[in-house]
Amino acid sequence: MSADATNTRPIGARLMNIGEAAQASGISAKMIRHYEQIGLMPKPARTFSGYRLYNQSDLHLLRFIRQARDLGFSTVQIGKLLELWHNQQRPSSEVKAMVSAHVRMLKQKVAELEAMQAELQRLVDGCQGDQRPDCPILDRLAN
Amino acid sequence: MSADATNTRPIGARLMNIGEAAQASGISAKMIRHYEQIGLMPKPARTFSGYRLYNQSDLHLLRFIRQARDLGFSTVQIGKLLELWHNQQRPSSEVKAMVSAHVRMLKQKVAELEAMQAELQRLVDGCQGDQRPDCPILDRLAN
DNA sequence: CTGGAGCTTACCATCATGGCAAGGTCAAGC
DNA sequence: GCTTGACCTTGCCATGATGGTAAGCTCCAG
Structure with a gap:
């Protein structure tokens, strides 16, 4: 769309499909969709044809979830942790x-x-x- | 039915409903039915009106299951343990x-x-x- | 244009356990 | 005898995190 719409721009700005996000985060595509459904992940952007699109911020979030999951937190607990994470004022x-x-x-x-x-x-x-x-x-x- | 059909005979010969079996074994009535359904327990005798009746042998079995369960065995494993238990020839x-x-x-x-x-x-x-x-x-x- | 990889949704399964609902049974007390 | 409450029956649904499968659409490379 914009002038820099080239696939050679820095990795940090790349959008990716769910498969790539899965690989990059270590969470299966299946579970990424699941986390979206239960509200742990925000609904991602979609291509015109309906493919999910993830950006670096989404990936960051996925990695957070992965870390928490690997430390044995339940999805409910991860939701609370995410809330705290996003709230800059939390004590x-x-x-x-x-x-x-x-x-x-x-x-x-x-x-x-x-x-x-x-x-x-x-x-x-x-x-x-x-x-x-x-x-x-x-x-x-x-x- | 037989001549000793009195409720004062030794405890060892008493038949009990599922609730009492549950209490005596520490396994909930719900789970006792479940174990029966998945074939871990033999189908128990029934009263004319359909109530399950458990004898001491059933209780023994339930207690075995309970011990195994408390030691973290899955129902499948418990099934195998029961097989071994019942097989006098097992090594x-x-x-x-x-x-x-x-x-x-x-x-x-x-x-x-x-x-x-x-x-x-x-x-x-x-x-x-x-x-x-x-x-x-x-x-x-x-x- | 075609084939294969990748994506979509929707449904089913796991495992041990609990809950609920609708209805039958039994025993105790009036 | 009748009522009441406790107990029993079956059947269905739910949990939590994850995987599988199926039917169909999309995208890219050759």
């Missing part, structure tokens, strides 16, 4: 509180899984694991 | 192998969650958490 205490709660949750989950793991490891260690049928593991499950 | 090595694989999986999950937790704890520790907007947590997510 950092709010962010800290939210993330601290998530950390507590993770710690609890870890504790639960570790308890299972320890118990099972104990049982495994006590099991001969040969061709005989005697098995303390099953005995324990049968209580 | 304990089979049980041990299955459970060992589950332990490995749990360990991996714990490692993942711990990595998240450690990273987040680091970020939380680095965040002032006051009324100012500066927040290394969001900075990290925004990358």
Whole structure:
């Protein structure tokens, strides 16, 4: 459209289809559409024929989502984090509180899984694991 | 029906409705029905009017399922464990192998969650958490 | 112009669990 | 005997994050 409508301009200004955005963000195209549908992503621009178009700002957002997702946040939590991110006035205490709660949750989950793991490891260690049928593991499950 | 059809016979021979079985096993009535539907539980006896009736053997089975579930096994895995349990000829090595694989999986999950937790704890520790907007947590997510 | 890659929407599946609704049953108390 | 409340039945829908598939449109390179 404008005079610089060339595909040799700096990468930072390039628009891309969903596939490229997916590659660049590490989020599948499927999930990008999903995040749009649940309102985590703004509705992107579209070509005349309906293809989604993502700019650098969208990509930035996608990368944020990806980071948060990789740190175990749910989509609802990511939505709150995005709100805080976009709000220049937020007090950092709010962010800290939210993330601290998530950390507590993770710690609890870890504790639960570790308890299972320890118990099972104990049982495994006590099991001969040969061709005989005697098995303390099953005995324990049968209580 | 038979001569001892009295409700004062030993607890071990008592039949119970699903609610009581649920209480006694710690598995919700809903899930007991579900386990029946997916074939984890045999179809129980029914009263003339259609109420499910559980005996001590069923209860034993439910308790087994509950133990396994609490140790993080999926219903499919529980199905396999039940098969092994019922098969008097199984070699304990089979049980041990299955459970060992589950332990490995749990360990991996714990490692993942711990990595998240450690990273987040680091970020939380680095965040002032006051009324100012500066927040290394969001900075990290925004990358 | 054609073929293949990429895009669109819409629907279905997972897994373990809960909720709800509409209706049948049972036991206790009046 | 009748009412009431607790309990049972089935069936359907929802969760959350993700993948699959199908039918059809678009775009680009050869």
